Amino acid sequence: MAQLIKTNCPRDCYDGCGIVIETRDHGPHRVLGDPDHPVSRGKLCSKCAVAYNGVWQDANARLQFPLKRIGRKGGNDFVRISWDEALSTVAGRMQAAITSHGPQSILHTHYSGTLSLLGYMFPNRLFNYLGASEVDPDSICNAAGHVAWSLLYGSSIQGFDPRTARDATCILVWGANPSHSAPHAHEHWLAEAPGKVIVVDPLRTETAAAADLHLQPRPGTDAALAFSLLHCLKQTGRFDEAYIAAHTVGYDELEADIDRATPAWGEAQTGVPADDIRTAATLYGAGPALLWCGQGLQRQTTGGNIMRAIGLLPALTGNIGKPGAGFYYLNVTPLFAGVDLGWLSGAALATREITKVSHMELAARLAAVDEFKMFFSWNTNPLASAPDQARLRAALNRPDLFMVVSDLFMTDSARYADIVLPAASFLEYDDLTFSYFHLIIGAQARISGPLGESLPNAEIFRRLAHALGLREPALLEADRAMLDTMMTQMNTGYDFDELKRRGHFTLGETAARWYADQKFETPSGRIEIASEQAVAMGLPRTPQPWADAPPADGLFRLLTPASKWRMNDSYSNDPNIIERSGPAALHLNPSDAARIGVREGTMVAVVNDTGSLRLVARLNEDVLPGTVLSYKGRWPSLEGSHMNVNFIHNPQRADMGASTSVHSTQVSVAPA
Numbered sequence: 156m157a158q159l160i161k162t163n164c165p166r167d168c169y170d171g172c173g174i175v176i177e178t179r180d181h182g183p184h185r186v187l188g189d190p191d192h193p194v195s196r197g198k199l200c201s202k203c204a205v206a207y208n209g210v211w212q213d214a215n216a217r218l219q220f221p222l223k224r225i226g227r228k229g230g231n232d233f234v235r236i237s238w239d240e241a242l243s244t245v246a247g248r249m250q251a252a253i254t255s256h257g258p259q260s261i262l263h264t265h266y267s268g269t270l271s272l273l274g275y276m277f278p279n280r281l282f283n284y285l286g287a288s289e290v291d292p293d294s295i296c297n298a299a300g301h302v303a304w305s306l307l308y309g310s311s312i313q314g315f316d317p318r319t320a321r322d323a324t325c326i327l328v329w330g331a332n333p334s335h336s337a338p339h340a341h342e343h344w345l346a347e348a349p350g351k352v353i354v355v356d357p358l359r360t361e362t363a364a365a366a367d368l369h370l371q372p373r374p375g376t377d378a379a380l381a382f383s384l385l386h387c388l389k390q391t392g393r394f395d396e397a398y399i400a401a402h403t404v405g406y407d408e409l410e411a412d413i414d415r416a417t418p419a420w421g422e423a424q425t426g427v428p429a430d431d432i433r434t435a436a437t438l439y440g441a442g443p444a445l446l447w448c449g450q451g452l453q454r455q456t457t458g459g460n461i462m463r464a465i466g467l468l469p470a471l472t473g474n475i476g477k478p479g480a481g482f483y484y485l486n487v488t489p490l491f492a493g494v495d496l497g498w499l500s501g502a503a504l505a506t507r508e509i510t511k512v513s514h515m516e517l518a519a520r521l522a523a524v525d526e527f528k529m530f531f532s533w534n535t536n537p538l539a540s541a542p543d544q545a546r547l548r549a550a551l552n553r554p555d556l557f558m559v560v561s562d563l564f565m566t567d568s569a570r571y572a573d574i575v576l577p578a579a580s581f582l583e584y585d586d587l588t589f590s591y592f593h594l595i596i597g598a599q600a601r602i603s604g605p606l607g608e609s610l611p612n613a614e615i616f617r618r619l620a621h622a623l624g625l626r627e628p629a630l631l632e633a634d635r636a637m638l639d640t641m642m643t644q645m646n647t648g649y650d651f652d653e654l655k656r657r658g659h660f661t662l663g664e665t666a667a668r669w670y671a672d673q674k675f676e677t678p679s680g681r682i683e684i685a686s687e688q689a690v691a692m693g694l695p696r697t698p699q700p701w702a703d704a705p706p707a708d709g710l711f712r713l714l715t716p717a718s719k720w721r722m723n724d725s726y727s728n729d730p731n732i733i734e735r736s737g738p739a740a741l742h743l744n745p746s747d748a749a750r751i752g753v754r755e756g757t758m759v760a761v762v763n764d765t766g767s768l769r770l771v772a773r774l775n776e777d778v779l780p781g782t783v784l785s786y787k788g789r790w791p792s793l794e795g796s797h798m799n800v801n802f803i804h805n806p807q808r809a810d811m812g813a814s815t816s817v818h819s820t821q822v823s824v825a826p827a
């Protein structure tokens with residue numbers, strides 16, 4: 156008899172859906188949307204529906220046993236070994252590296268394979284305890300924005316509560332594409348919001364097409380656009396003088412910049428028609444208004460400045476701390492629920508200052524023979540997701556670099572590993588999940604045991620600590636004990652088993668009204684328009700009205716954002732997804748295509764100083780002229796070229812957070 160069990164999706168996604176599993180004694184379980192969950196409302200997004208019912212339960216595709224590489228690095232020759240052999244080998248290599256070169260010669264990288272709390276955080280305890288070096292995860296995603304909004308507001312991880320949309324007359328979605336990256340927020344939350352929706356994106360995304368107003372700036376010109384909007388807001392009396400005086404510092408220092416940023420100037424800088432700038436200011440200025448800044452937005456060489464400039468909109472119009480008003484980048488919901496994330500990841504276990512390495516310098520640092528002796532990659536697939544791929548591959552070929560990978564699948568990164576440790580999927584162990592948009596915490600329920608000999612992340616690292624002879628209790632703590640502690644920290648009044656029955660809970664009965672007290676965790680306690688901290692970091696005191704110049708003749712700006720069919724680089728090995736998403740493509744505006752002699756379906760060479768790639772041309776009116784688009788997330792090993800778009804992704808840093816500037820990449824395009 157099929158049973159129905161509630162669980163929740165732990166992917167790195169704004170939505171954080173509720174799931175119902177129809178269990179099967181034989182063959183794959185059916186994975187469906189939870190009808191009682193406010194986000195999923197009975198339906199999963201297309202990619203998860205396909206992959207969870209496909210490759211994620213496919214015993215032939217999943218890694219079932221620990222493996223030892225017997226062929227060349229990057230090949231596919233591995234033999235099955237026991238967990239004992241795998242862990243004693245890894246532990247022996249770790250000890251040897253520590254003895255000969257110190258714990259900092261072990262470099263680990265991890266990110267967003269699963270965001271479930273134990274799976275995502277617990278393994279860090281061991282690396283912290285050892286004093287191993289860490290690749291800064293956010294440097295591949297959103298670090299510039301975090302630094303920028305920390306300077307401005309004192310926090311980037313507490314935004315508006317989406318429930319307050321019912322009180323907003325306007326929602327400004329800037330550089331996020333919910334139609335791909337938050338499909339349920341696109342379909343329900345935005346569609347049902349009573350206010351006008353404005354989208355700012357160089358692409359006419361589905362969300363942009365459905366909006367009341369779409370502003371289509373050239374990439375990297377958003378700070379200028381923000382200043383021009385501010386100019387209009389000031390001119391039409393929409394600045395909140397009393398709010399500015401009481402809760403901000405440094406306004407005087409950029410007033411002249413705002414006065415200069417007329418709509419005509421804004422149009423010249425950004426390509427957005429002056430009238431549209433005026434209309435957007437009128438809609439936003441009516442207030443109360445919400446501002447959602449996407450993570451794609453700040454992946455620019457000046458991405459930090461862009462976030463700081465856009466962040467001025469709520470600050471100068473007083474759109475903070477009242478219903479229907481606010482700003483949002485990320486909500487670290489478990490923190491608000493009371494979970495001690497420092498305890499969970501063992502921050503205090505660190506015996507030395509942890510060396511942090513940006514993804515932007517990963518390939519170069521790994522290539523140096525004297526710094527790192529071991530590279531441990533878990534919950535991430537850098538050979539698909541990181542920049543400068545040719546160099547990264549070459550670095551991972553270093554004969555003296557011992558590599559360990561833990562994943563569900565034989566990814567490109569796993570192919571370079573000396574030892575591969577098979578991880579269990581979210582259907583196979585208990586944990587807690589969350590949405591980083593909605594204030595919802597979910598229970599991840601074990602539906603059936605781990606496939607083959609795979610193990611949950613936490614169990615892998617407990618066993619590794621044991622193999623290292625470590626007896627520190629924090630490294631050996633059982634999942635259930637940690638789940639119980641987190642339930643107590645969250646003060647729900649019931650235990651984890653009860654949460655599993657309920658499926659999820661939402662923080663508070665009504666929309667949280669954050670910043671109602673207008674207190675900000677900046678040095679001054681106010682919103683810091685002018686920032687001494689910024690100066691100390693070598694940055695301008697105030698946000699600047701900058702705009703990137705259009706690419707030089709013959710060059711295009713390449714955007715590589717979230718695809719509808721892939722979850723970062725996950726799901727790329729699902730046969731159905733491969734079929735539905737078609738071959739790797741370069742989308743370009745028909746006017747550009749005609750100019751360079753490219754037709755629909757022809758192969759094009761996409762080239763820059765970092766590398767070159769062949770892609771199938773797709774003519775697409777939704778792409779701004781001068782800009783080309785190719786979605787992220789393919790596995791190089793599954794492409795005929797053995798490359799994905801990150802082979803032409805320059806590791807140039809953004810202005811803040813040593814973070815990615817992937818959307819600043821420039822390329823030339825020509826028929827191949």
Ligand SMILES: Nc1nc2c(c(=O)[nH]1)N[C@H]1C(S)=C(S)[C@@H](COP(=O)(O)OP(=O)(O)OC[C@H]3O[C@@H](n4cnc5c(=O)[nH]c(N)nc54)[C@H](O)[C@@H]3O)O[C@H]1N2
Nearest residue numbers: 266267268269296534535536540561578715723724725787
């Ligand atoms: N060109 C370009 N590149 C980009 C981006 C871009 O916009 N453009 N975006 C960047 C961004 S925002 C991010 S966050 C990164 C993400 O990059 P990654 O972290 O590499 O991507 P994911 O697909 O989230 O996860 C990687 C792996 O985790 C594995 N995994 C899933 N669950 C588990 C588990 O429970 N245990 C273990 N051990 N493994 C598991 C999956 O099978 C998958 O292979 O990519 C970045 N790369």
Ligand SMILES: Nc1nc2c(c(=O)[nH]1)N[C@H]1C(S)=C(S)[C@@H](COP(=O)(O)OP(=O)(O)OC[C@H]3O[C@@H](n4cnc5c(=O)[nH]c(N)nc54)[C@H](O)[C@@H]3O)O[C@H]1N2
Nearest residue numbers: 330331332335336355374375449450451716717721722723
């Ligand atoms: N389906 C799916 N969902 C995902 C992911 C996925 O890979 N697939 N990845 C997850 C992860 S790790 C993350 S970080 C989030 C990211 O999700 P989002 O925050 O939505 O970010 P992106 O999809 O990277 O980019 C969003 C938009 O930014 C636009 N953009 C690029 N450059 C500029 C610019 O200069 N100005 C402006 N205004 N816009 C610009 C792009 O055209 C794109 O439409 O999504 C998560 N959800």
Ligand SMILES: [Mo]
Nearest residue numbers: 167296297450
């Ligand atoms: Mo991300």
